[in-house]
Amino acid sequence: MAHQSAGNPFQFIDVGRKAPSLKPIPDRKRDFVEIHDPYTQSEVTEQADRCLDCGNPYCEWQCPVHNYIPDWLQLAAEGNILAAAELCHQTNSLPEVCGRVCPQDRLCEGACTLNDGFGAVTIGFTEKYITDTAFAMGWKPDLSNVVPTGHTVAVIGAGPSGLACADVLVRNGVKPVVYDAHPEIGGLLTFGIPEFKLEKSVMARRRRLFSEMGVEFKLSTRVGEDVDFDQIQSSHDAVFMGMGVYQAIVGGFPGESLPGVCKALDYLVGNINHSLGFPQNPADYIDLKGKDVVVLGGGDTAMDCNRTAIRQSARTVTCVYRRDEAHMPGSRKEVANAREEGVKFLFNRQPVAIRGDDRVRGVALINTCMGPAETGGRQQAQPVPGTETVVAADVVIIAFGFEPSPPDWFADAGIDLDARRCVQLSTQRLPFQTSNPGVFAGGDMVRGADLVVTAIDEGRRAAMAILDYLDV
Ligand code: FAD
Ligand code: SF4
16 A cells, blocks of 8 residues: 655655653663653654655565554554554554564664665654554454354463464464463563563553453463373364573583572563562572673673663673674664663673682683674674683673573474474474474474564464464
8 A cells, every 4th residue: 555645755854763752861770661751643643754655665574574564654644543553463463562672773674765864764663652552542453253263272382472373363263272381471571571671561461452352371381390281282273382492501611600690581580570579589589789790692681681780770780792793683772772871881802701719700701803704694703812801790691592492291292303402393284383283383492582573473474374274
């Protein structure tokens, strides 16, 4: 659907890119709440109207769920928020989440034609505005035309892939029953990503909405421990698994087991459980007030640890990354946010040992330079001999990412793994079908640790394959 600019066709020249206003830095350094104020309708009209409506919208191609971006930008510019929300939900099960946490600079906004000199359209903030505003206006998905098929599908994992799968199934008359080990839905959206990026009320609202749509949740239920996989498979017509990856990658250098060294997700979840009031062993909450903290890693998890430590009033927070800034895997906006909040970055430094006696005292680092790229991969960091220095630290947080963590029961369930220990998909049959024909899988446990929006995409496409499997 091509559209005319709602107002001035040269809006992109006259009006620059403008994100919603940011909260003052002293508040940001203290509060576990989102750092941007919401857009107003007049700001959205002004910003969304900057869209050029390119004939071939690169933003749509670069968005993993292929959102109809120019079309909902126009609806938002016109103030037609309910129609915009309907359109957002045609391609995305959690648009309000993606608007908040997608690395837009690498995806839709990175591909925006205006990104080349004028500043990309603020696609993410507009997606968030559309969905939040529609919810505030009482919008709900209309399922009145859905005809129940009588089929039920078990979804293991209430993270973005599982929720997206359940969303598509229930909209097609198939009843999803979602099992999760946690007491709340969201997976890493709730038990991983901190509130300053995604407030927990967002997922609580989604839980209410999904429940009203007919999705059943069986929470605090770990499949393989609280209920057998066989029992689940035999009581449903198909199974979708979106169980994520949770094995923390270690550095493999001396000193990693010293008191004062912790794993990134353990640290973040301890803080989230503390904030949300979920029961946990008091030792699992790590308070960094007054500490010198070193975070090792350059991805989104490392940025979340940096910024959580700042909010806990750490004395200093230093982030060490072995490549240069241009090669950081994390979202640019999160690196900028961390820097603004007081995180110090040391690029081209690689940890070689954690130093200490009865506890951590520092991290030994060696300088690196950027070497050639591995075949089809990123440029590698090469150590520069004779450049070792030590950074003082009371606490070291290791944020090197995650490896697959398949449970033992996969073997009995006939679910094959690939060489990386990710779930192996069948190439002979339906998309996202595993070696057990009644079982489908998607998200991080298939692709390896990735993004919220790619997990949503796979959950949605797996649901379509399940509908084919059930002949719905
Ligand atoms: P998950 O979100 O991991 O959900 C899996 C669910 O399965 C969990 O709830 C788990 O409890 C459940 N489960 C596992 N085993 C069982 C079992 N046996 N029985 C019952 N339930 C089970 N991505 C972005 O796009 N932007 C970001 O800013 C971003 N920040 C991140 C920050 C952190 C700290 C981390 C760790 C990741 C971040 N990511 C980010 C990545 C993103 O969160 C993941 O790629 C995404 O959540 C994967 O979705 P998933 O559905 O595959 O798995
Ligand atoms: Fe951009 Fe993510 Fe929204 Fe797609 S889902 S339009 S990549 S913010």
